[in-house]
Amino acid sequence: MFDGLKEKLGRFREDVEEEAEATESTEPEDATEPEAETAEAEAAEPTVESDPSAEPADRATPDAEPEPAGSGEPVEPENAVEDDEAGTEVADTADERSSGSGFMHRAKSLATGQIVIDPEVIEGPLDDLEFALLESDVEFTVAQEIVANLRDELENATRGMTQTVEERVDEALREALLEVISVGQFDFDERIAAAEKPVTVIFTGVNGVGKTTSIAKLSRYLEERGYSTVIANGDTYRAGANEQVREHADRLGTKLISHEQGGDPAAVIYDAVEYAEAHGVDVVLGDTAGRLHTNEGLMDQLEKINRVVGPDMTLFTDEAVAGQDAVQRAKKFNDAAEIDGAILTKADADANGGAAISIAYVTGKPILFLGTGQGYDDLEPFDPDWLVDQLLGE
Numbered sequence: 001m002f003d004g005l006k007e008k009l010g011r012f013r014e015d016v017e018e019e020a021e022a023t024e025s026t027e028p029e030d031a032t033e034p035e036a037e038t039a040e041a042e043a044a045e046p047t048v049e050s051d052p053s054a055e056p057a058d059r060a061t062p063d064a065e066p067e068p069a070g071s072g073e074p075v076e077p078e079n080a081v082e083d084d085e086a087g088t089e090v091a092d093t094a095d096e097r098s099s100g101s102g103f104m105h106r107a108k109s110l111a112t113g114q115i116v117i118d119p120e121v122i123e124g125p126l127d128d129l130e131f132a133l134l135e136s137d138v139e140f141t142v143a144q145e146i147v148a149n150l151r152d153e154l155e156n157a158t159r160g161m162t163q164t165v166e167e168r169v170d171e172a173l174r175e176a177l178l179e180v181i182s183v184g185q186f187d188f189d190e191r192i193a194a195a196e197k198p199v200t201v202i203f204t205g206v207n208g209v210g211k212t213t214s215i216a217k218l219s220r221y222l223e224e225r226g227y228s229t230v231i232a233n234g235d236t237y238r239a240g241a242n243e244q245v246r247e248h249a250d251r252l253g254t255k256l257i258s259h260e261q262g263g264d265p266a267a268v269i270y271d272a273v274e275y276a277e278a279h280g281v282d283v284v285l286g287d288t289a290g291r292l293h294t295n296e297g298l299m300d301q302l303e304k305i306n307r308v309v310g311p312d313m314t315l316f317t318d319e320a321v322a323g324q325d326a327v328q329r330a331k332k333f334n335d336a337a338e339i340d341g342a343i344l345t346k347a348d349a350d351a352n353g354g355a356a357i358s359i360a361y362v363t364g365k366p367i368l369f370l371g372t373g374q375g376y377d378d379l380e381p382f383d384p385d386w387l388v389d390q391l392l393g394e
């Protein structure tokens with residue numbers, strides 16, 4: 001799942017590491033060893049720290065005597081060397097010997113116990129990453145946001161002496177991805193548990209993406225958690241839709257409410273809600289027609305269902321493999337009949353991951369489930385942290 005995107009994120013990590021190594025290896029021989037973890041770096045640290053005026057504020061001993069007036073206030077770690085006379089000398093001398101900014105950062109790092117990632121190091125890899133994200137079907141504004149978040153996270157970012165560049169980049173990638181993926185995230189199970197019964201959930205989305213299968217999967221999911229369900233076939237437009245849903249309902253042992261083809265979908269779902277109220281059923285799962293979103297009739301129909309039934313939740317369903325198309329459809333459906341969340345099917349067959357990353361940011365509504373196969377149990381609650389773990393190979 002999402003292997004292509006995983007590989008591209010891994011490449012970004014490697015690119016930054018390589019660039020960082022190349023920058024550091026251009027430093028003069030007598031400059032302090034670039035590797036933070038090396039014994040030399042650690043050994044060099046106390047030499048600078050032995051100058052008390054160069055000690056960063058957060059390292060000062062809590063019970064240390066206050067400095068006499070005029071000897072200078074404790075300084076922030078970032079400026080510790082530059083603001084200090086002795087430190088400035090170190091940096092100036094270094095500057096004379098090295099034309100790159102790497103040594104300046106290194107000199108600073110000795111005083112602060114942290115290493116700075118040179119902003120120049122990340123520009124090339126960030127450009128390549130933006131291109132790679134677009135190639136993976138990540139929506140344009142989402143790719144830009146991820147890159148902007150990463151730039152914020154990494155430009156002038158400091159890492160501790162014991163943290164590798166890879167670890168720092170991982171941390172930044174995690175933050176940047178989570179920021180777009182977890183937009184609006186809520187716990188579906190908690191929402192169902194808290195809602196007054198019967199809870200009515202309507203499914204929107206175009207034909208053939210796995211909407212009906214997802215309704216069947218969600219019926220199984222809810223029944224396993226102790227809720228009774230009834231399915232309403234609001235797709236009265238497509239020939240054969242009743243038979244298709246009936247097959248699922250029969251296999252699952254779930255009650256189905258349907259009308260003749262050509263009937264009013266709002267009336268079918270309304271009947272199902274009445275049935276649920278009369279029989280103490282917890283959740284009504286209402287399918288809708290999936291003609292193309294350009295069809296005004298479909299949007300009018302969804303609007304009527306909203307008006308007549310007043311669903312508790314509207315879930316947009318689309319397939320992960322549709323990439324950018326799925327993202328654009330999510331946006332259009334949300335504009336026409338506001339959604340509460342999305343189900344992304346066929347994630348098992350998607351290498352790109354663009355839709356999984358983009359839908360929440362573009363619509364402001366979270367992905368709630370991933371379809372991961374054709375079986376009724378192949379439905380996974382969506383967890384942004386889990387997705388980021390997958391993408392970063394953890």
Ligand SMILES: Nc1nc2c(ncn2[C@@H]2O[C@H](COP(=O)(O)OP(=O)(O)OP(=O)(O)O)[C@@H](O)[C@H]2O)c(=O)[nH]1
Pocket residue numbers: 206207208209210211212213214244290345346347348349370371372373374378
């Ligand atoms: N691999 C995989 N296949 C899926 C998944 N979800 C659904 N499918 C398959 O996708 C095909 C279409 O699913 P349907 O549920 O019929 O699609 P639909 O959106 O309801 O289509 P209409 O009934 O035409 O509106 C079926 O063969 C499903 O088995 C999934 O998560 N993974």
